[in-house]
Amino acid sequence: MKVNGADHPAPVDPRRLLSDHLRHDLGLTGTHVGCEHGVCGCCTVLLDGAPVRSCLMLAVQAEGHEVTTIEGLAADGEPLHPVQQAFHECHGLQCGFCTPGFVMSVVGLLTQHPSPTPEQIDEGISGNLCRCTGYASIRRAVSRAAELTKE
């Protein structure tokens, strides 16, 4: 499978979750693991460009596909991805645990709706849980991310 543009060998154990494979086998610990049953959204990654829960996929299922994690959005030393920049500007995070999942979901949301309405923003982030911000600043960050993406 390709992860952030680089080829990686197939996982050995078929019961290895994609989330665990990314974190433990590939050392990509930016993908966070919260509930491990698809509720919290922390482990969201892009599979062939569309956001999916990495805790609800076996790593072997990603063979032949392209996975993008939070580490793949912007290389070290490079400018942040517009969605990361927007979260930074709008204080769309406090403790940061849920942030990689939110960012990956929002990347997917803006691909689907480049100019999302407030309702589309609410629906787009409804599958991710945050316990600190109260969501208001995250919603602002999504609007800002849409502006930055267009620039």
Next chain:
Amino acid sequence: MKPPPFEYRAPATVDEACALLASLEDAKVLAGGQSLVPLLNFRLARPAHIVDINRISGLDRIYERDRGVAVQALARQADVEDSGIVARVCPLLGVAVRLVAHRVIRNRGTVCGNLAHADPASELPAVLLATGGHVVARSARGERTIEADQLFRGVMETALAPDELLVEAWFPASAEPFAVIEESRRHGDFALAGVVRAEDRLALFGVAPTPVLADPRDPAHGLQPSGDLEATSDFRLHLVRVLTERAFAA
């Protein structure tokens, strides 16, 4: 929160999948995995074999047939949501699928997997029942059609045999007026109770071990929904009456 050990098979064709299901003891089909993988992670399901059908090509079509829309086993819920055919032929399905979990889940989850999983609080089994649709099951023994009113047998139990693969679901063209209304604690959660109206037919979900057809004039008749932390039995009955009234006021 890790899946228990299992033997993993990824057949390349439907025939190969059916041969595996016929020969393997205690095998479970993996399609979108959005219901099965949580069950594995919780170890509520411990199948000896996983037959992953995602490597089968040409099983993800959404197409028109017999004045309805057919959705194949690997068509993702997000594809159904975005499908022009579904919007034109069976808009009821398009509206209902948007109520299933969240877009990120729908990017993987399938309509057929949802029906085979048969969660009583899920929208799509009730849509199949209200519209009078069917599913097509394939096995090494052949192919058969199972009508919606014969498919759902109990909580997460269907008439599918262990060696059968649900290859396609078929929904008749939706007749006006239609409605899907549910009450849930948060957007994307399983419904406390929900109703599907297809013209003069009414199906309820979340209030019995399977989706059930009901009389719009007395929708709560004979129902004994279970109560839990989120809603008492009486509250669910109340919701059934109120949601039915709304669905038929439209």
